[in-house]
Amino acid sequence: MKSTQGDTGASALKSEAMDVDVVLDCHAEQIFYGDFLAVRNSKIPIRKNTITGLIGPSGCGKSTVLKSINRMNDLIRGFRFEGKVHFHGMNIYDRKVDPVSVRRNIGMVFQQPNPFSMSIYENVAFGLRLNHFKGDMDAKVEKALQRAALWDEVKNKLKNNGLSLSGGQQQRLCIARAIATEPQVLLMDEPCSALDPIATRQIEELMIELKKRFSVAIVTHNMHQAARVADHTAFFSVDITKGGRTGYLVEMQPTIKLFENPQENLTKEYLRGDFS
């Protein structure tokens, strides 16, 4: 954070030094769906124990970038990623990398709460069982539910179906499920957009708690949410000049700086509410 003060030359040097903190470095040169160029030239470093927010108008490719980070987009026909995502010294788009193991190490929480149709306990234990975890499953499940701030509400009904919970509880269950395997990076794709304000507030508080252990990247359509929770914020916009709708990164700054002193005119206009 401190490196961004000071003049440009020095900050370039310091940002090199800051790369020590970067656990995952996503550099999307071009992302295609079939012939459609969805995103170009976007570089999103995710730093250790921070929350990285991705904001921008709809259709700007922020979700596409996020879902590229754990190769979820591989499931979409015609998806093609050009660029690199560095994680643990590997490019996860390398031919040698198995997308399944990538997804086991980079957790994901989706826009719609999507617990499995099984008990609350089994939902949380799911990832552990996939990884052949042999140990105290009960303790792991309890810990994950506690970290997701859900334990007190469900400790007496762990056998109930996960789908019987309220929307906000379901989303926290999904968070518990994602963090049970202790992934280093947790991706959240508009995790609050289907929730009411109270549940949203709970999830936001939870995110700030979670960053002590995990590195979080969150896509949000709500820039105030980014302002509240994110340490760094990336602003995306859409380029419609060449007939297509191509998203790209306009700027990425520490959140305070982006909101108080944006460098780009486009960012200023967006933050002022000139377009959304």
Add this chain to the structure above:
Amino acid sequence: MSYGKTVDEQLQLPRLERQPFEPRALKSIILSTITVSAAVIACIPLFSVLIMLFYRGGKRLSLELFYTLPPTAFEIGGGFANAILGTIFMVGIAACISVPFGILAAIYLAELGHYSKLAQVARISAKTMTGLPSILAGVFTYAAVVLITGSYSAWAGGIALSLLMIPVVMLTAEEAIKMVPRSMKEAAYGMGCTPTQAMWKVILPVAMPGIITGVILAVARAAGETAPLLFTALFSEYWLNPTGPTASLAVLIYNYSGMPFENQIEIAWAASLVLVLMVFILNIIGRVLGRGNRI
């Protein structure tokens, strides 16, 4: 609000009361009546069949039917225990063949090769097969199994029935798998499931009620089929022998209803009632299972 006029007088209020004799209302009444009577008429055949069966077959209904062999020409009493066993056995064989086949094919159609040429061809073939006259399944199996093995048999009957069941199981299972919410599949892959794990641990358990419904409806259909069995299992008046001609309720009804003996005709009526009740109960079980666990 000026000078003594009420609000009503000042404003022209829209008329909100019902106007039953306006053309629009009349048309609505007439159309509703027509649709309701069409629905009632659609129920008449089933209920008249049921009433008839209870009337003609009900009086002969007794426990004896379920444990004795069919009577010979002038014998009194008797039952159709062998036919019930035969029907269950052959439908069981058909289910053992068609359920694994149908579900595995459905997994391919719904998930793995959804858009592939092979899937499209398989889907069209299955849809055509659901409309296949059942007698053709019998003739085909006669040529392919009975002529080769040299005898009518329960196995051949089961194979003929499975030809009718596979497309039904496959298409309903495909539908059930496709009904599993996309978000749940995404969650499975997001957790790091391989496609196989996603299928076994997440998708199939959710789709299972729908798949079971499809299987039961297919079983119910197969249990009532006559034509395929005439060419493959034929009929027998003795206890079940899987490698020889085998009795089934449907063929028993076909054979005995045309006989000149009162006793046999009564047994045919009772067998019809039992068969209809079996199919009816299977249908209800299928519907009930299909209703549970919907997402």
